[in-house]
Amino acid sequence: MSEAWQTGSAVIRDATGLHARPAVKLTKLAKRFEARVEIRREAGETWINAKSPSAVMKLKAPHLARLEIRASGDDAPAAVAALRDLIDRDFDDSTEG
Amino acid sequence: MTAPKAERRFAGRPAAPGFGLGPAVRLESGPVDAVGEAASPEEERGRFDAALAASAEQLSLLSDDADVLGAEILEFQLALIEDDELIDPVCEAIADGATAAAAWRARLDEEIADYRAAEDDYMAARASDLSDLRDRVLANMNGGIEAADLPDGAVIVAEDLTPSTFLSLDWKRLSGAVLLAGSSTSHAAILARSRGVPMVVDLGDADIDEGDLLAVDAATGAVIAAPTPGTLADFNARRTADEELNARAAERMARPARTGDGVPIRVLVNVNEITEIDRLSPQICDGVGLTRTEFLFSEGAPSEQRQYEVYRRLVAWAEGRPVAIRTLDAGGDKPLPGITVDGESNPFLGVRGVRLSLKHREVFVSQLRALARAASLGPLKVMVPMVSVPEELTTVRQLLREAVAALHAEGVTAREPALGMMVEVPAAALTAEDFAADFYSIGSNDLIQYTMAVARDAAGLGHLTAGDNPAVMELIRRTVAAGRARGVEVSLCGDMASKPEHVAPLLAAGLTTFSVAPTAVGRIKLAISEARAPGREARAG
Numbered sequence: 082m083s084e085a086w087q088t089g090s091a092v093i094r095d096a097t098g099l100h101a102r103p104a105v106k107l108t109k110l111a112k113r114f115e116a117r118v119e120i121r122r123e124a125g126e127t128w129i130n131a132k133s134p135s136a137v138m139k140l141k142a143p144h145l146a147r148l149e150i151r152a153s154g155d156d157a158p159a160a161v162a163a164l165r166d167l168i169d170r171d172f173d174d175s176t177e178g
Numbered sequence: 179m180t181a182p183k184a185e186r187r188f189a190g191r192p193a194a195p196g197f198g199l200g201p202a203v204r205l206e207s208g209p210v211d212a213v214g215e216a217a218s219p220e221e222e223r224g225r226f227d228a229a230l231a232a233s234a235e236q237l238s239l240l241s242d243d244a245d246v247l248g249a250e251i252l253e254f255q256l257a258l259i260e261d262d263e264l265i266d267p268v269c270e271a272i273a274d275g276a277t278a279a280a281a282w283r284a285r286l287d288e289e290i291a292d293y294r295a296a297e298d299d300y301m302a303a304r305a306s307d308l309s310d311l312r313d314r315v316l317a318n319m320n321g322g323i324e325a326a327d328l329p330d331g332a333v334i335v336a337e338d339l340t341p342s343t344f345l346s347l348d349w350k351r352l353s354g355a356v357l358l359a360g361s362s363t364s365h366a367a368i369l370a371r372s373r374g375v376p377m378v379v380d381l382g383d384a385d386i387d388e389g390d391l392l393a394v395d396a397a398t399g400a401v402i403a404a405p406t407p408g409t410l411a412d413f414n415a416r417r418t419a420d421e422e423l424n425a426r427a428a429e430r431m432a433r434p435a436r437t438g439d440g441v442p443i444r445v446l447v448n449v450n451e452i453t454e455i456d457r458l459s460p461q462i463c464d465g466v467g468l469t470r471t472e473f474l475f476s477e478g479a480p481s482e483q484r485q486y487e488v489y490r491r492l493v494a495w496a497e498g499r500p501v502a503i504r505t506l507d508a509g510g511d512k513p514l515p516g517i518t519v520d521g522e523s524n525p526f527l528g529v530r531g532v533r534l535s536l537k538h539r540e541v542f543v544s545q546l547r548a549l550a551r552a553a554s555l556g557p558l559k560v561m562v563p564m565v566s567v568p569e570e571l572t573t574v575r576q577l578l579r580e581a582v583a584a585l586h587a588e589g590v591t592a593r594e595p596a597l598g599m600m601v602e603v604p605a606a607a608l609t610a611e612d613f614a615a616d617f618y619s620i621g622s623n624d625l626i627q628y629t630m631a632v633a634r635d636a637a638g639l640g641h642l643t644a645g646d647n648p649a650v651m652e653l654i655r656r657t658v659a660a661g662r663a664r665g666v667e668v669s670l671c672g673d674m675a676s677k678p679e680h681v682a683p684l685l686a687a688g689l690t691t692f693s694v695a696p697t698a699v700g701r702i703k704l705a706i707s708e709a710r711a712p713g714r715e716a717r718a719g
Contacts, residue, residue: 101253101304134261136261139296141296
C-alpha cells in the first residue's frame with residue numbers, strides 16, 4: 082500500500098453538529114471519488130471511512146468541531162477539497178433537494 | 179362451523195375519510211425471521227439483494243409523502259442501504275453459510291448497540307431508525323404479503339400497519355383499513371389520507387372474524403361487522419349522500435366563498451406540515467390562516483436557515499396570498515425533548531405556547547429571525563399562541579423588532595411582519611381590545627377546553643366540549659367585536675371552523691374569516707353558500 086495521503090480540515094458550523102442530514106451529504110459526496118476518503122475529529126485517534134453514513138454518524142462531531150480529512154488515490158486532492166468546501170458551506174443547509 | 183354472528187358495531191377514530199365495504203382480512207404484523215436451514219449461499223445472497231432493493235424502493239416512495247424531517251430520516255435509512263460497512267459483513271457471513279436474515283439481523287443489532295451506547299437522545303432516535311430499517315429489510319425477505327391471497331374489495335384488519343406493509347398492498351383492489359391500535363398521526367394514516375384509502379384506527383379489542391362483511395364509515399369512525407340488510411341500506415344511503423356532497427363541494431372549491439345573501443367570506447387553510455402544500459392548490463383558498471411549526475422542532479431546534487427555507491416555500495406557494503405562521507406552540511399535550519418542562523403537574527395550565535417561548539429566548543429569537551427574513555418575500559404574518567396578558571404580546575413585538583434590527587445590521591434582508599395573537603385563553607377573549615394585535619386568530623380547541631374546564635380527550639365528557647356552547651360562542655362574539663372595533667381581522671382556525679354545522683352560528687357571531695383543514699375547504703364553502711350573514715350587508719371586498 083503506497084499511502085500518499087492528501088489532507089485538509091474544516092470546522093462544523095451547524096449548531097446541531099454532524100447529524101443525519103449532513104452526514105448523508107458528506108458520504109454521498111465522498112462516494113463520488115475513487116480515492117479512499119477518511120475523516121476524524123481533531124482529538125480522535127482513529128480515521129473512519131467517510132463513505133459510510135453509519136460510521137460518520139458515530140463520530141458525533143459536535144458544533145465547532147474541527148474535522149480532519151485525508152484521502153489517498155488518483156483524485157485524492159479533489160476529494161479533500163470537495164469535502165472541505167461542503168463543510169465550509171455548512172452543507173448547503175437547505176430543505177430543498 | 180358455528181352459526182354466523184349477529185351484527186356488531188364498533189366505534190373507532192377516523193384517520194382517513196371515505197366509506198368502504200368488503201370482507202375482513204386479518205393481517206398479522208411484525209417481521210418474522212424465516213426459520214430453518216440456509217439455502218445455498220447464492221440463493222441467500224439473492225434474497226438479501228432483493229430485500230435491499232425492495233426496501234430502497236419503499237423508502238423512496240415514503241419520502242415523497244413525508245414532511246421535511248421525516249424525509250431526512252428516510253434519506254438516512256436509504257443511505258444505510260448503500261453503506262458498505264453495513265452490507266459487506268452481511269455478504270461475507272452469507273458466503274460463509276449464514277441465512278440472509280440471521281446475518282442482517284446480527285450486523286444491524288451490533289450497530290444499534292453502538293448507537294445506544296452513545297447515551298444521547300439524538301443517537302437513540304437514530305438507533306430506532308436503524309431498528310426500523312432492520313425490520314423493513316427482514317419483512318421484505320419474507321416476501322411481504324402475497325397480493326393474490328387477498329379477496330377483491332377486502333377491508334384490511336390489523337393491529338397496526340407499518341408504512342412498508344401499507345405500501346406493499348394494492349389499495350386499488352381493497353376497500354379500506356381498520357386498525358385496532360394505530361393512530362391518526364401515524365405514517366400509515368398519512369399515507370392513507372394522501373392515497374384516498376378509508377381508514378379507521380383505535381378500535382380496541384374489536385370482535386371481528388376473518389371474512390366478516392365490514393362496513394367502514396371513516397367519516398365518523400364507525401365500523402359495522404355483519405351488517406343486517408337494513409343497516410346495509412342505511413350505510414349505502416349515507417355513502418351515496420356523502421359522494422353527492424363531495425361532488426357539490428368540489429364544484430365550490432375553487433370559487434371565492436359567499437353567503438347565500440351575498441356577503442363575501444374569506445376561507446383560509448391550516449397547514450400542519452410543509453409537505454401538505456405540495457398536493458394543494460393555492461387557488462382554492464384566500465391564504466393560510468394557521469401554519470403549525472411544531473413539525474420543524476420534532477428533533478430539537480432547527481437552524482434559522484432551515485426554518486427560513488420552509489417559510490420561504492410557503493410564501494412562494496401562496497402566490498401573494500397572506501400566510502400566517504404560528505410560532506412554536508409546545509407544551510401542554512405537545513412535549514418537545516429538551517425544550518418543554520418535564521414533570522409539570524398540569525401541563526395545560528403550565529409553561530406552554532408563548533410562556534415557553536419567552537423562557538427559551540434563544541430558540542424563539544432564531545424563529546423570529548427566520549420569519550422576519552421570509553417576511554421580506556411576501557405577506558407573511560406571525561401569530562403567537564397562548565397569549566393571556568397584553569405584556570406578552572408587547573414583549574414579543576419588542577423581540578421581533580430587535581431581531582429585524584439585528585438582521586439589518588448584519589446586512590441581511592428582513593421586514594417586520596404583522597404580529598397577531600391566538601385567542602385561546604378566556605382572559606384574552608374577554609379583554610381582546612386591550613391587546614396591540616395586528617390580527618386575532620381564535621384557537622377554538624383550546625378556548626373550549628379552557629372555558630369549559632374539560633380536557634379535549636377527557637373520556638365521556640364530549641357533551642361539554644361542543645363548540646356551540648353559549649359561553650364559547652359569547653367569547654367568540656366578543657373577540658369578533660374587539661377586532662371590528664380595532665379595525666383588524668379576526669379568523670377562527672380551530673376544528674370548529676372545519677365543521678359545516680358550525681358555519682351558520684359562526685357567521686351569526688360576525689365571523690367573516692374561516693381557517694380550515696385543506697380537505698374541508700369545499701364543504702365549508704358549500705355550507706357558507708347555504709347560510710346567511712345576519713346584520714351584514716353584501717358589499718364588495
